[in-house]
Amino acid sequence: MSERDTRTPWYLTQPEEELVHKFNYIQHTEDSHLREATNGTKNSKWSLGVSIEEQNDYRNRYVNIMPYERNRVKLPVAKGNDYINGSYVKVDVDGQSTAAGHYIATQGPTKYTWQQFWQMCYHECQSNDIVIVMVTPLVERGREKCFPYWPQGMNKDDMFKIIPRVQSPGGPDDTSVFKTEMKVDYVNSSRFDDNYTLTTMNLAPTDGNLGPKKKVHHFYFDQWKDMSRPEEIIPIMELSRHSHKLNVTGSPIIVHCSAGVGRSGTFIALDHLLHDTKDFMVQDNNDNKGKLRMLKPVTNYKKDLIEQIVSQLRSQRMKMVQLKDQYVFIYHAAKLLYSLDCDNTLE
Template sequence: MRDSTEPSRSKWQPIPLQDFRQHCERLAANSNEGFQKEFEELKNVGERYKKSAAEHPANKRKNRWLTVLPYDHTRVKLTIKDGNPSSDYINASFIPGFSKEHEYISTQGPLAATIEDFWRMIWEYDVQSIVMLTLCMEHGKELCAAYWPSADSPVVGGQIQVRRVTEERSSDWTITMLNLTHSISQVERKVCHFHYTAWPDRGVPVSPASLTSFAELVREHLDKIRTGSPPLVHCSAGVGRSGTFIALDWALQQRKLTGSINVTEIVYKMRNNRCLMVQNLEQYVFLHNCLLQKSVEEASGQQAKAEFFI
């Protein structure tokens, strides 16, 4: 039975690509009245779900933000260590995508005290791609602990040693290939770290084209390696920028393979797995702008500037 606090989804129909601009124009009319209404309808999605593991006294210190906690039914569970039942906790959630129920892991930027758990999660779930959408520091505030090697010296996360192999920098992102070695088994794995550096906390990037290009670069990599293991996506809290990125990747696949887009349904499904995915109205509108930019590029046959909505 549907929770009475949540909206009816019957009107959230996929929008054919040829109608997407008109759809956005309608939502943007009267100072974004339609966007605001849609986003407000998503406000209470997921509120009924329990967060008992995240709220347990032994786990509270592992949460970067006390208002952003994973639901019990979708949280990522680690292997219990030394018989300690709370050792299976990390602030991370499985998120559905276009092709499967557990297509992504969305997580907070690790704290210094949770770096070991962060790398343990990557190892236990055979994560081979990390998408980072935040800076470590912004306006003098730590948004994420530096968990990967920035120089030739390795980082050690518990039993996992992490070394940098290669690094490629562009204006808006850095791609680093990492080598992971398990200290007990001596098994080695490769992880590709995609770091988007042009996205301010709680805001949006300056360029929809930049983020869309980055998302397509990540998707090209994921389709190439085809491991079946989920990519890990994180910002600071693991909901705003992470939710927007995941929704964009999902919608880009949807538009390519079905010829339509259903942004509201995507955000609804994500919020049933983790709270506040796509955290604010600005991010919700920006997501539409990214998809609109893609349509303009395809129509013109080259990168072109769309008329974006505010």
């Protein structure tokens, strides 16, 4: 057995039956939290707060996916409704994380909510760069998964979008009034290995005195494939690496799929695992064959790193890494990284 094989973290050698058992336990724990939330205790850590109010029906894509009140994103309204279906997510695993990962996990914008989405992006990313990672096709199996909320430059009528100052997604009784009208302009786009499209845009108040112009890096990953195939980690890893490269100022990365939980949670888990944990930090190793670049797991780390990450995600947004296959895929993908040449995969 090679040195790399002997250095594979123990949690990547678990049988699949054990992984399924852990996923079921995470699900069982969340079920108990949601029962507490639906009992109507406002002071509960798991309270859904305003997300379940009737006035917000048009602001939720799905009736069963809501943010917890304690860490929901609040729209920067001057007055009116500040609700959007999005959650602040922080990943920081004791003994493993080299830096905390900061994200906003949110649902795919609808025809009612896409304007609030852009106001959120501008406000929550304090730097002049905004990174959005979209991990769902617009339509899947004949059903809309996300509204086409960004200008794609396909024709002269698709070069910009106006985001009004006053928005009423649920009708006249549901209004959000923002500081300013905004405009998002298409700049250019590129396709990478037929896996994702990077569209560059400018987002700014129409009144230039009310805020700076910000550059938007929009990653549209429309090739999310079979969760049972570990080799699918390579395009996801490229997406993760590319988006991190453009997020130079450390603003939260805005991640969405359709509901903002399954694929979004899986991407966030892999993203933090790859970039911000000691077990997946590429290190120099000198031996009689010369200098090698390889992965070295933390000595005597007794916990299951992936279980820790997913548990943290579930504590901040319901159903993150929603499916058993998504949970198992993270282990398969992580194990694959230890079997590949690091120089070709992680740099």
